Amino acid sequence: MVVSDSNTTAAGTILRLKGQLDLKCQFDSTDELHMKTVISRTFETLRRKVRSDSLVLTVPGSPVIIWPNKDVSATPEEMTPTSTCEDLQRCMKADEEVTGKKSTKKKGKKMLTENVINFHLMMELSNPGLPSVPTLTRTIQNGHFLQTALPLDCVVRTTCNKTLKIACERLLKELIVQLNEMEDVSLQHVKGTALPVPQPFHFLLPEPKGLVTVVYPAGLHDDQLESYRKELHQRFELPEDRPYFRKANVYHFPDEVYKDGYLRNPHAVLTHPAMENSKLYLVQGIxxxxxxxxxxxxxxxxxxxxxxxxxICSWFQQQGYVEHAVPTHLEIQQALVDVGDKQASFIGSRQWIGSIEVQAVLDQLLGVTSKIMFVSQxxxxxxxxRELANHFLTEGTPIMIGGGVLAHTILGVAWSETTGQIRYLILxxxxTGAEDLQLITDKGWCGWKGPDFWDQTAYYNLCLPQRPKVI
Structure with a gap:
């Protein structure tokens, strides 16, 4: 298990090392003790390879090649052990300009995220110390051969002024730790000649714990990992009523694109309202x-x-509470028919729904309960x-509010307990436009609104979804 620097600021740098190492085991028998001995011996061989001069780190999309165990020698020449991560990023950008690989995407408002430097792990195949003439040997023996590729994925959170030498030392240290974790998982789950591939997953825990890497055996469902997840909650002193280590909670790196095309957390780029003696109470999560x-x-x-x-459904899915996909309009209508709230003719119609229907669908499809807040005007x-602040503090879920013929999503409030002043964060x-973050935030489709945003004489119902108490 790998824990990152928790003292790093949000403007820091994420170093990520990915690659594969072949795990090859020759078993003379299927005796469990013998197999575990061979597996441990093979992992020790891999750790020696990682510490050898043959290890090479490349930076995808750049000319940079690093030999971390050869005094951090590197190419091009301007990259030295004392070069910083910022120097490395400048070298990458310079190469983009020279090769014409620079992104042509439209510039606009971006999320305030950390920089990510990706490294790829490779091994030199040639060895000057070996004889130049190939040697062929033939051995005949009975046994079992196991081969798989270990998907290595190590992460270090640091700052842009750290040197290349320090960065490589930390990455290699985490790589050894990850191999140790993979060995433990392999020894625990080997059955007969079958060995589930150990697979690393990254999770972002509440501060000051930060970014953590956990190795799970591939192919196991979250339900099969519950006892191990309980151990993780105890180890990191986390409450056992929130699913921090479910696979749906895997950390999404800032340089990765969401394939479904939806914007995530557009409110993150907004400037918070300036109100005297006020505090922010915001949606928690993605x-x-x-x-x-x-x-x-x-x-x-x-x-x-x-x-x-x-x-709201996307929030519960992306926090790992449910596996159910975000429902379509037809699935929502079918759910309301199934619970007896609507007639069959409702399916395929263009009829509105309100907070009570939202509550019913969340319960029917996700098993999520909700509180309803009634406001007469x-x-x-x-x-x-106070009620809204407490909701975001304890539950942290988006709120659906319906009044008249309009519905909105409340993502948070800025509220002063002393003056009673309040602003609402509205999604x-x-x-009706494209997924343009700049336009959406500049035009107020996601933005802070005052009390006059609401129709002062209309009644409103608010649906406040509650977190399930699950691990």
Whole structure:
């Protein structure tokens, strides 16, 4: 298990080393003790390879090649052991400009994230000390041969002013630790001649714990890993009512693209409102922004509550509470028919839904319970600061609010206990454009709103989803 630097600031650098090493085991018998001895011996051979001069680190998309066990020698010549991670990034950008590989994507507002430097692990095959003439030997024996590729993936969180020498030392240290973890997993789960591939997963824990790497045997479902996850919760002194180590919670690196096309957490780029003696109470975790006209569905004018519900469902999925995919409009309508809330004719219609229906669907599809807050008129919402702040502090889930013919998603509040002033962080499902973060935030489709945002005379129902108490 690997724990990163927890003292690193958000403007730091993530070093990520990926690659494969072949695990090859020759067993004379299927005796468990013999097999475990051979596996341990093979892992020790791999650790020696990692410490050898043959180990090479490359930086994808750049000319940089590093021999970390040869006094951190590197090419090109300007890269030295005392060069910093920032120097390495400049070298990568310079090569992009020379080779024409520079990104042509439209520039706009970006999330405030850490820089990521990716390294690829390789081994030199040639060895000057070996004879130049090939030697062929033939051995005949009975036994079992096992071969698999170990998917190595090590992460170090640091700062851009750290030297290449320090960066390589830390990466190699984490690589050895990961091989030790993989050995432990292999010894625990080997059965007969079958060996599940040990696979690393990265999880971001609450500060100050930071980024952690855990090795699981591939192919096992979260339910089969529950006892091990309980051990992890105890080791890191985490509460056992939140699923920090489920596979759906795997950390998404800043340089990775979400393949489904939805924006995540657009509120993260916003400037917080300046209010005297106020505190922020925000949604906890990751959600997707769902709005009108997505998924080739023309729901403009009637689907805002459906979209708010989809955003809420995405939160529960991406926090690892559920495996259920974000439901479509038809699946939402079918769920309401199944619970007896609607007639069969409702399926395929363009009828609105409200907070009560959102509550019913969350329970039916996800097994998630919700509280309902009734507000007789919009002017009363300004007095609900304490209740809303407490919700985001304890549950941290997005809130669906419906009033009149409109529905919105509340992602947080800025609230002053002394003055009663309040601002609401609103995600608006009525947006109909492309996934343009700059436009969405500049035009207020995701933004901070004052109490006058609500219709002062309309009634409102708020659906406050509750976290399931699961590990």
């Amino acid at each position: 959600y997707s922004y769902h709005h009108y006209m997505q998924d080739r569905t023309d729901d403009s004018g009637w689907g805002c509550a459906y979209r708010s519900l989809q955003t 919009g002017s009363e919402l300004a007095s609900k600061g 608006d499902p009525h947006y």
